[in-house]
Amino acid sequence: MRNEFCALLTGLAVLLCAPACNRGGSGETGAPRVAFVMKTLNHPFFLDMQRGAEEAAERAGLALVVQAAEREIDVEKQMQIIENLLQTGIRALIVTPSGSREIASPIVKANRANVPVIVVDTRVDAKAVADNQLDLESFIGSDNYEGGRLAGDYLAKVTAGSARVAVLEGIPGHETGDSRLRGFRDALAQHPGMTMVASQPANWERDQGFTVFQNMLQAHPDIDAVFACSDLMALGAIEAIAAARRGGRIRVVGFDALEDARKAIAEGRMEASVAQSPRDMGRIAVESAARLLRGESIPPDQKVPISLVTKGAGS
Amino acid sequence: MLCLILWAATPHFLTVSNLLNVLEQTSINATVAAGMTFVIISGGIDLSVGSVLALAGIVLALALETGVPVPAAIALSLAIGAACGGVNGLLVTFGRLPPFIATLGMMSVARGVALMLAEGRPISGFGEGFRALATERILMVPAPVLITGLLYLGAHFVLARTIFGRAAYAIGGNEEAARLSGVQVRIHKPAIYAVAGGMSAAAAVILTARLNSAQPTAGIMYELDAIAATVIGGTSLMGGEGTLLGALIGALIMGVLRNGLNLLNVSSFIQQVVIGVVIIGAVLVDVSLKRHKR
Numbered sequence: 205m206r207n208e209f210c211a212l213l214t215g216l217a218v219l220l221c222a223p224a225c226n227r228g229g230s231g232e233t234g235a236p237r238v239a240f241v242m243k244t245l246n247h248p249f250f251l252d253m254q255r256g257a258e259e260a261a262e263r264a265g266l267a268l269v270v271q272a273a274e275r276e277i278d279v280e281k282q283m284q285i286i287e288n289l290l291q292t293g294i295r296a297l298i299v300t301p302s303g304s305r306e307i308a309s310p311i312v313k314a315n316r317a318n319v320p321v322i323v324v325d326t327r328v329d330a331k332a333v334a335d336n337q338l339d340l341e342s343f344i345g346s347d348n349y350e351g352g353r354l355a356g357d358y359l360a361k362v363t364a365g366s367a368r369v370a371v372l373e374g375i376p377g378h379e380t381g382d383s384r385l386r387g388f389r390d391a392l393a394q395h396p397g398m399t400m401v402a403s404q405p406a407n408w409e410r411d412q413g414f415t416v417f418q419n420m421l422q423a424h425p426d427i428d429a430v431f432a433c434s435d436l437m438a439l440g441a442i443e444a445i446a447a448a449r450r451g452g453r454i455r456v457v458g459f460d461a462l463e464d465a466r467k468a469i470a471e472g473r474m475e476a477s478v479a480q481s482p483r484d485m486g487r488i489a490v491e492s493a494a495r496l497l498r499g500e501s502i503p504p505d506q507k508v509p510i511s512l513v514t515k516g517a518g519s
Numbered sequence: 520m521l522c523l524i525l526w527a528a529t530p531h532f533l534t535v536s537n538l539l540n541v542l543e544q545t546s547i548n549a550t551v552a553a554g555m556t557f558v559i560i561s562g563g564i565d566l567s568v569g570s571v572l573a574l575a576g577i578v579l580a581l582a583l584e585t586g587v588p589v590p591a592a593i594a595l596s597l598a599i600g601a602a603c604g605g606v607n608g609l610l611v612t613f614g615r616l617p618p619f620i621a622t623l624g625m626m627s628v629a630r631g632v633a634l635m636l637a638e639g640r641p642i643s644g645f646g647e648g649f650r651a652l653a654t655e656r657i658l659m660v661p662a663p664v665l666i667t668g669l670l671y672l673g674a675h676f677v678l679a680r681t682i683f684g685r686a687a688y689a690i691g692g693n694e695e696a697a698r699l700s701g702v703q704v705r706i707h708k709p710a711i712y713a714v715a716g717g718m719s720a721a722a723a724v725i726l727t728a729r730l731n732s733a734q735p736t737a738g739i740m741y742e743l744d745a746i747a748a749t750v751i752g753g754t755s756l757m758g759g760e761g762t763l764l765g766a767l768i769g770a771l772i773m774g775v776l777r778n779g780l781n782l783l784n785v786s787s788f789i790q791q792v793v794i795g796v797v798i799i800g801a802v803l804v805d806v807s808l809k810r811h812k813r
Contacts, residue, residue, distance in 0.1 A: 245786070245787060245788070246788075269784050271781060271784065271786070271787060272787055273787060274787050274790075274791060275739070275740075277734075277736050277739075278739075279730060279732070279734065279737075280547070280726060280729075280730065280737070283729070283730065284544045284777065284778075284781070285781055287540050287543075287544065288537075288540065288544075288777075288778050288781035288782055289781060289782075291531050291534065291536060291537040291540060291782065292531045292782055293531065303641060303730075303732065303734070305641060305643040305644070305731070305732050306641065306643070306730045306731070306732045306734070308731060309653075309729060309730055309731055329643075331644060332643065332644070332731075335644055336731075375736075376638075376639040376640050377639070377640035377641050405639065
């Protein structure tokens with residue numbers, strides 16, 4: 205039993221200094237508190253989104269609380285964070301769901317607490333919305349399907365309509381990745397010369413992009429092009445291509461237009477990347493929350509524009 | 520004490536709804552930690568609990584999806600969990616594998632089977648009857664809290680009052696001595712691991728009901744949370760000593776910390792540091808106190 209006591213003491217000491225470590229946003233000021241629960245905070249995409257959200261919150265005079273689980277796929281932690289924040293009397297909840305179905309349970313709790321919910325980036329599964337009679341104010345996100353199509357059409361154009369293509373998928377069952385994949389496949393289907401030789405999940409991660417693509421190259425040494433549903437996986441694939449000394453002969457198209465990807469495109473190691481605007485997403489989400497709190501209505505579906513970054517344009 | 524500090528730091532902490540909220544969130548880690556306590560008391564370790572949790576959850580979800588009645592589906596899931604644990608126990612007892620290795624293997628096997636069965640995708644959308652396990656409240660207390668409470672009462676009785684429980688302590692204290700003094704190590708040891716697997720499956724039932732979804736990727740790193748809760752609760756990794764009440768308190772400390780740090784809006788990066796410091800600090804002080812006693 206001594207042990208618990210010691211743990212309490214340690215916890216106490218840490219908690220006393222913890223508030224000193226947290227950076228802004230929490231204070232018990234008069235400003236209405238709005239929570240932004242992200243998938244993760246160790247990904248440049250979400251850091252950009254956070255920046256856009258914080259800038260907008262400052263302009264709108266909102267106290268923004270940004271939190272995320274340690275791991276992107278940890279749906280249970282995300283639920284706990286939302287439950288905990290609901291206890292603190294937030295006025296609106298903005299969330300990028302870690303799981304498009306699992307997010308339904310915490311949203312039910314937000315609805316019950318009369319906290320309006322705005323969903324960003326990853327859509328809540330339509331069946332989950334219907335089953336739980338979820339009340340969602342707005343969805344803000346890229347048109348991922350269109351992004352996938354854009355990538356497919358572009359690859360068909362640069363390979364003159366004939367190529368053997370491999371695909372690196374995101375976490376299976378993820379609406380974002382599934383939409384990109386569907387768009388890409390639909391685009392390829394219109395070009396009979398384009399064949400998909402392999403399609404495997406690499407779970408959004410760079411190291412998995414590396415190993416999965418390395419394995420694909422073993423199985424299909426004649427791959428001409430890769431579409432990765434995110435840039436981190438695309439960058440992993442580029443490393444694998446370099447390791448196999450095939451640099452420059454395999455065209456890589458990614459998604460997200462991360463800083464590293466833009467650099468790779470400028471250097472010719474990567475063909476293109478579909479650009480989302482996470483910063484705009486964060487901004488629009490917080491502005492929408494501000495409008496809701498003023499009693500205005502907001503559109504239920506807000507599309508954030510996408511574009512293609514290539515060596516010629518936009519990089 | 521920790522609660523008082525948190526209350527001073529944020530007015531939102533000490534509300535009935537938040538305290539119930541913490542208990543509900545802690546129920547899953549606490550349940551896994553209960554099984555872990557049996558294993559650690561017996562001088563072993565079980566790294567497979569998180570993966571077994573995922574597998575048991577997927578089996579449960581598949582059964583519910585094909586229309587198996589809720590009690591039967593839960594029984595099946597518990598049986599699968601206990602069976603995985605049993606295999607661990609057999610490998611350790613008769614294969615003479617170190618528990619670390621046997622359960623490390625099971626960690627990978629169970630995760631792989633879960634992914635295969637689920638084809639990599641989460642399975643979701645169950646009937647109201649099943650979800651009541653997470654949403655129902657009895658006298659304001661959420662069902663998961665009641666389930667975990669009952670499991671702890673049962674497990675505490677088994678550990679403190681039965682031959683099986685005493686065997687766990689004896690094996691952890693000195694396995695050879697236990698065997699020579701007539702403890703049926705060959706029967707009790709596999710059963711200890713089966714309890715851990717069964718508890719993981721029970722946690723899977725709660726988690727699946729709570730999220731209304733079973734994920735083949737669920738429970739990653741839960742083994743570390745469970746080990747941490749057990750160790751913070753005063754159970755020695757050397758085996759032979761420890762209590763379930765300690766594990767429960769350990770799990771609650773971790774739950775309260777996470778909740779409090781959320782309420783205080785501490786970034787998730789710092790939260791990991793804090794939890795790590797608490798684990799190390801607790802055991803460090805415990806070890807030095809024991810040394811002084813001698």
